[in-house]
Every structure is written in structure tokens, then in C-alpha cells.
Amino acid sequence: MLDLSSGLGVGGKEPALDDDADVDISRLSAVDREAIMARVTPDDSAPPDAFALAQNEIRREMIDRGIQPKGFYNDDAARLQEEFNREHASEKESRMQQKIQFAAKSYLRETVHRRRQEREKEVREEVEEIAKNPQLEVWLGLAKADETPKHADLRVSSVGARALCKTLAFTHSLRSLNLSRNGLDDATGKWLALLLKRNTSLRRLELESNCLGPLAAKDLAEALSTNESLEYLNLESNPLTDEEKDFSGVAALGNMLTKNKTLRTLNLWRTRLGGEGGKQLALGLARNTTLVCLDVGNNRIGTADAVSLDLQLKKTRVFFEQQQLQQLKFREAQWKAADKERERQDKLAKRQEDEEWMEKRKLEREQDRAMLEEERQRLLKMEEDRLRQIAARKAAEFAAKAEMEKKKKKKAQGFLTHPPPREESPHYGLDSEDEAEQIRFAQPAETLREVNSTLLLDHVATVFVDAGEVRRKLGVRGIKSLEFGSLSLDLSVQLFHILIVALYKLAQLDSSCSCAFDFCVSKLD
Known part of the structure; x- marks a missing residue:
């Protein structure tokens, strides 16, 4: 079965014919x-x-x-x-x-x-017409790109109008189209009808002072029966009845009024309606609730039909005003509801924004705390490493010092066990042999604090007799008064060793004298 749902009318596709398939x-x-x-x-x-x-x-x-x-x-x-x-x-x-x-x-x-x-x-x-009309070519390009201005006032021929309607049927940017005074005929009417059937954005159509007859009126009426966007149609000064010979087009317009729900204004001024045309319009308008303006002047309409049209238009206007008032109240209620909803959404958005900000700040604080903790741990580790290094260094120093003290004590003990032989030295007019060694002090007045060198030698010489007697004679105070840091001794080896032995014995009796002993031991080398 052949699918001929597209028909053979204006703009329909050609059916694919098959000899073996039946035609519905x-x-x-x-x-x-x-x-x-x-x-x-x-x-x-x-x-x-x-x-x-x-x-x-x-x-x-x-x-x-x-x-x-x-x-x-x-x-x-x-x-x-x-x-x-x-x-x-x-x-x-x-x-x-x-x-x-x-x-x-x-x-x-x-x-x-x-x-x-x-x-x-x-x-x-159409190609020839477009070549002759640059304005039409521009408009066709805009229509194909759906970028036309909202309002168009064009001067075109019937062929140009046909090409324009084919393209504008699929555009959504155009709101108002004026094709008045272009000499458009019934052949163009079917293309205008195609435009109204397919276009859903056109609100106003001006066709004043053309040559549109009964056929064009029927085509337009058929299209307007299903159109849901056009609000204004101007057919002024068009021979819609062919000099009152054919009222089929006007009858179709009257029937259209019973179906259309969007048309608000219809201008049929001087369209040769006559008495029959007035009756057809009155019948259609009686069942219409949306048309508020109908101009049928200069058409020789009967008085009764004119009165009927006027009364119906008044009723429609009252009904329309009531509808408009209701719609206005409804829109105001919608606006208020929208404002409340917008306020609510704004509050929610603000609350959400605050929560997001607080959460962000919380994360930032956590990151800062983590960074601070990481830095603290790093510094703590550095401090631990430093303390560990210091402890290791001190341990090494302590071990070295202990080893040095051990060596010093061992050396001192070895000296006490095997003292060096006494050297024979000439007397220099001193009272005894032990005082024969000459003692030279680099700074005797500052370092010895008036301690007699001969007396010191006498006391040191008796160290082998009794260490306690040495401590009694010298006294802790006398020994401590010696400033070993600035003392410079120039003694013989034997006398220097005697001095060390005396100080060692004295350090064993009193630990406060150990510093003098340590100093002297350091001079052995």
C-alpha cells in the first residue's frame, strides 16, 4: 500500500509509485x-x-x-x-x-x-526573481539562517513572495510581515497559507491592497483554522468575492472564526463582502470568543448583519477584558509567587554559599593546622637531630677527656713509681742543695702574690718526708693563690717533677687542689 499521507498539495513530497503496490x-x-x-x-x-x-x-x-x-x-x-x-x-x-x-x-x-x-x-x-531583487536575496539568506529582524516590510512580486513564503515557513525569528501593495494574486494565496500552517512565530500579517480573491481567502481560512500564533490579519482592499460573484472565500473565513482561538483583529474593509458576505461573517462570529476587532466598513453589509456583528464584538470585548483582567491577576499572582520563590531560592543559595564558605574555611584551617603540625614535627625532628648530635659530640668529648685523664693518671702513677734521678747542680749560694735549683717566674709579682720562691722550694723539698706536713706548711690558701693560667715556670726537670708529686699528694688530701695538679701534668710534654 502506497503511503500518500503527505498528499499532492503545496509543499508535499512526491509519492514513490510502485506498480505492484496498491494506492490508498x-x-x-x-x-x-x-x-x-x-x-x-x-x-x-x-x-x-x-x-x-x-x-x-x-x-x-x-x-x-x-x-x-x-x-x-x-x-x-x-x-x-x-x-x-x-x-x-x-x-x-x-x-x-x-x-x-x-x-x-x-x-x-x-x-x-x-x-x-x-x-x-x-x-x-524564483532564481530569476532573486537575481533581479537584491533585497529579496538578503532576506532569504537571513530567513535560512533564522536571523531575520522581528519586523519585515518588503516589496516583492508574486514569484518573490512565493520564494519568501517557502523559506519563512521554517523560521522562528520573524514576528511581523508586511506584503501590502505587491499585486499578489490567488496563486500566491496558497503559499501564504503554507506560511501560516507551518510558521509558529508570526503574530502580524499585512496583505492590504493586493489581488487576493476567493481562492486565496479559502486557502487562508483553511490555514487559520489550525494556526495558533497569528493575532492580526489585514486583508483590506482585496477582491475576496470577485465583485460579489463568489462568496466561498468569505464563507470559509466565517467558518474559520468558529475554530480559531488566537486571532484578535481582522480587517476586511472594502473587500466586496456584500449582504451575503456579512451574513456569513455574522454566523461565524456568533461562535467566536476571541476576535475583538472586525473592520467590515465600505462593504454594503445589511443593517441587521452589521448590528449583529457589533453586538457580538461588544460581548467578545467584555469577555476578552474579563479574560485579560483574570490573566493579569493570574500573572500578578504568578509574579508574587515567583518573587517569593526567588527570595526563597536566594536564601537557600545564600545559606548554601555560607555553608560552602564555612566548609571551605574549615578545610583551609585544617590544612593550615596540618601544615603547622608538619612544620612543628619537622622542627622537632631537627631539634632532636641537633640534640642527638650535641649529645654524640659531648659523649665523644667526654670519652676523649676520660681517656686523656686516664692517660694523665697513668703517666702520673708511672712517674711516682719510677721517679727520674736527681740532677747534680751547683749551689748558687742557697742554704741547701734542694734550693740550688734556680726558679724563674715570668711574672713573679702577679702570679705568686709575694710568695717567697726559696720558701716554696723548702716546702716542696720536704714532700717525701710527709705529705701532710707539706699541706700544713703551704696551706690550701697558699696553693690556691697560684694562678696557673698565667704562670710561667722555668724549672729543671727534677724540681718540676718534685712539684708535681707534691701537688698530687695535696690533691689527694683536698680535691680543690686538683686543678693545680692537672695544670702541671699538662706541662709534662
């Missing part, structure tokens, strides 16, 4: 169906006459059809005649369907071929 003519337009049926010749054939057959022939025909003969001629002939009639009707219907399919396919082929030729001709005409 119920989906064609009424005009196309009438044209097809006009090509089908009637079938005047009659069924066979069973009563013209002999008894044996009737019997054979009935048996062939699975019918049991009764043996009575009239009864069997009547029964066979019923079967002949049924078979003939079925065959006749089949032959008629074949004729219709043949006529439909033939008609569609011719129509498609004709439409193809018409379109090719239209394309050539």
Missing part, C-alpha cells in the same frame, strides 16, 4: 479522489441466468460449487442463481478495484510529472 485513495484529497474516479468506467455486466440452463447443466454447476441439488428444476435454478449473483458481485468489485488502482496510478504518475515540471518552472522563475 482514501488518504488523497477530495479533489484527487474525484479526478481518479472520473477516469474509472462503470461496470454494466450482469450475472449469468441460471434459468436459461438445462436441468443437467444446473446439476453440474451446483455440484462443482459443492451444492447438493434437490432434483426440482425451479428450486435448483433459484439456488444456483443466488450463487451466480454472489460470484458476479465479487468479481465486479474486484474488477472495479483494479480499474480504480489503474486509474489512481495513472493519475498520480501524471500528477507527479506535472508537479515536477511546475516545480522546475517555479525554481527557474
Whole structure:
């Protein structure tokens, strides 16, 4: 079955014809169906006459059809005649369907071929028109890109208007179109209707002072019956009734008013409506609740129809004003609700923003604390490493010092166990041999604090006699008064060793004298 849902009208696609597929003519337009049926010749054939057959022939025909003969001629002939009639009707219907399919396919082929030729001709005409009208070329480019201004006032021919309507049918940027005083005819009307059927953004259409007749009026009425966007239509000074000869277009406009719910203004001033046109409009307007302005001036409309139109328009205006008031209140309520909702959303957004800010600050504080803790741990580790190094260094120093003290004590003990031999030295006029060693002090007045060197030697010489006597004679105070840091001794080896032994014995008796002993031991080298 061929799909002809797109039809063969304006802008429809050509159906793909297949000789093996049937045509569903119920989906064609009424005009196309009438044209097809006009090509089908009637079938005047009659069924066979069973009563013209002999008894044996009737019997054979009935048996062939699975019918049991009764043996009575009239009864069997009547029964066979019923079967002949049924078979003939079925065959006749089949032959008629074949004729219709043949006529439909033939008609569609011719129509498609004709439409193809018409379109090719239209394309050539439109190309030539566009070449002659740069303004039209610019507008077509804007319409294809859907970037037209909201309002358009164009001067074009019927061919240019056709090309424009084909393109504007799919744009959404245009709101108002003025094609007044362009000499547009009924052929352009079907393209204007195509524009109104497909465009959903156009609000205002100006067609004043053209040559639109009854056919254009019917096409526009058909389109406006389903259009839900146009609010203003101006058909002023158009011969809609062909000088009051054809009121089919006005009747279609009146019928359109019973279906359209968006049109607010319709200008039919000086359109040759006449009395009949006024009646058709009055009938349609009586069932309309949205049209608030209808201009039918200079049309020779009957007084009764004019009064009826005026009363209906007043009712419509009152109803429209009430609707507008209700819509205004509804919009105000919506605005208030929207304001409240916006305030609520703003509060929620502010609260969310504050929470996000607090959370962000919390994360930042946690990061700062983590960084501070990391820095503290790093410094603590550095301090531990430093203390560990100091402890290691002190331990090494202590170990070295202990080792040095051990060596010093060992050296001192070795000296005490094996003292060096005494040297024979000449007397220098001193009282004893032990005082013969000359003692020279680099700074005797500052370092010895008036201690007599001879007396010191006497006391040191008696160290082998009794260490306690040495401590008693010298006294702790006398020994401590010696400032070893600045003392410079120039003694013989034997006398120097005697001094060390004395100080060692004295240090064993009193630890406060150990510093003097340590100092002297350090001078052994």
C-alpha cells in the first residue's frame, strides 16, 4: 500500500509509485479522489441466468460449487442463481478495484510529472526573481539562517513572495510581515497559507491592497483554522468575492472564526463582502470568543448583519477584558509567587554559599593546622637531630677527656713509681742543695702574690718526708693563690717533677687542689 499521507498539495513530497503496490485513495484529497474516479468506467455486466440452463447443466454447476441439488428444476435454478449473483458481485468489485488502482496510478504518475515540471518552472522563475531583487536575496539568506529582524516590510512580486513564503515557513525569528501593495494574486494565496500552517512565530500579517480573491481567502481560512500564533490579519482592499460573484472565500473565513482561538483583529474593509458576505461573517462570529476587532466598513453589509456583528464584538470585548483582567491577576499572582520563590531560592543559595564558605574555611584551617603540625614535627625532628648530635659530640668529648685523664693518671702513677734521678747542680749560694735549683717566674709579682720562691722550694723539698706536713706548711690558701693560667715556670726537670708529686699528694688530701695538679701534668710534654 502506497503511503500518500503527505498528499499532492503545496509543499508535499512526491509519492514513490510502485506498480505492484496498491494506492490508498482514501488518504488523497477530495479533489484527487474525484479526478481518479472520473477516469474509472462503470461496470454494466450482469450475472449469468441460471434459468436459461438445462436441468443437467444446473446439476453440474451446483455440484462443482459443492451444492447438493434437490432434483426440482425451479428450486435448483433459484439456488444456483443466488450463487451466480454472489460470484458476479465479487468479481465486479474486484474488477472495479483494479480499474480504480489503474486509474489512481495513472493519475498520480501524471500528477507527479506535472508537479515536477511546475516545480522546475517555479525554481527557474524564483532564481530569476532573486537575481533581479537584491533585497529579496538578503532576506532569504537571513530567513535560512533564522536571523531575520522581528519586523519585515518588503516589496516583492508574486514569484518573490512565493520564494519568501517557502523559506519563512521554517523560521522562528520573524514576528511581523508586511506584503501590502505587491499585486499578489490567488496563486500566491496558497503559499501564504503554507506560511501560516507551518510558521509558529508570526503574530502580524499585512496583505492590504493586493489581488487576493476567493481562492486565496479559502486557502487562508483553511490555514487559520489550525494556526495558533497569528493575532492580526489585514486583508483590506482585496477582491475576496470577485465583485460579489463568489462568496466561498468569505464563507470559509466565517467558518474559520468558529475554530480559531488566537486571532484578535481582522480587517476586511472594502473587500466586496456584500449582504451575503456579512451574513456569513455574522454566523461565524456568533461562535467566536476571541476576535475583538472586525473592520467590515465600505462593504454594503445589511443593517441587521452589521448590528449583529457589533453586538457580538461588544460581548467578545467584555469577555476578552474579563479574560485579560483574570490573566493579569493570574500573572500578578504568578509574579508574587515567583518573587517569593526567588527570595526563597536566594536564601537557600545564600545559606548554601555560607555553608560552602564555612566548609571551605574549615578545610583551609585544617590544612593550615596540618601544615603547622608538619612544620612543628619537622622542627622537632631537627631539634632532636641537633640534640642527638650535641649529645654524640659531648659523649665523644667526654670519652676523649676520660681517656686523656686516664692517660694523665697513668703517666702520673708511672712517674711516682719510677721517679727520674736527681740532677747534680751547683749551689748558687742557697742554704741547701734542694734550693740550688734556680726558679724563674715570668711574672713573679702577679702570679705568686709575694710568695717567697726559696720558701716554696723548702716546702716542696720536704714532700717525701710527709705529705701532710707539706699541706700544713703551704696551706690550701697558699696553693690556691697560684694562678696557673698565667704562670710561667722555668724549672729543671727534677724540681718540676718534685712539684708535681707534691701537688698530687695535696690533691689527694683536698680535691680543690686538683686543678693545680692537672695544670702541671699538662706541662709534662
